[in-house]
Amino acid sequence: MNLLWTLVLSLLLAGQLGFTLEVEEKKAAEPEEPVAHASKPDDRQACHMWMGGVPGTPGHSGLPGRDGRDGKEGLNGEKGIPGEPGAKGEPGDKGGDGPQGPRGFPGNPGLKGDQVESALAPRSAFSVGLTSRVSAANVPICFDKLFYNEQRHYDDAGGKFLCAFPGVYFFTYHLTIYPRDTRVSLYRNDKAVMFTFDQFQENNLDQASGSIILRLEAGDKVWLQVYGEEKHGGIYADNTNDSTFSGFLLYPDAPATGQRR
């Protein structure tokens, strides 16, 4: 290969040399031509005069050269146009619970409560009467006409008042007496504590009455009954003549009140 290249180059060099010599001869032969022409040979003219050789076949491509050295770092370019905002991202996961905050200040005092003592105070009262005459002795008189018995502390079937709240109680009775003498007692737990006696006047109507204040314990019982013989039972009642028995809690004992506060 090298040999071939050397041959080609030699041929070209020889051609050039011949051409130069030819020009020198022309100069001498034609001195009237401008000098400028002499220094710059006319190729076309030369081609006309020369018998050019057959162009050589193009050489094969050489091997690729080695990579050049890295160039110097260029200057910073101009600042680019800001890009458009990206799409909104999806919400992230919920975070965990934070630490407990500090203790708050004490609140303001509450408003004063309503007066409820009267609503919570124990209540006990009854007022009853007879619907018919009573003559049986030594048994509780059963008052079956109820004027008031809201707490049902008076047992209208047994005729006895049952104390629910310990305290001081007031009892009173107003009896119509007809047609015989009457002895009546107020009992507390199977013991007569008060006696009333009426002597009946012929062709008349009598009244017998009594009142008492007693301290009672829860469970105590109070009632009226005729004492003595049946002939002493003249407690009377009809549509227009009543015989009544009433009682109520005057005031409860302090402990009972305290329990309900």
Ligand SMILES: *[C@@H]1O[C@H](CO)[C@@H](O)[C@H](O)[C@H]1NC(C)=O
């Ligand atoms: C009861 O009282 C009325 C008057 O209101 C009288 O007419 C009647 O006779 C009385 N009952 C008895 C048994 O006396």
Ligand SMILES: [Ca+2]
């Ligand atoms: Ca009398």
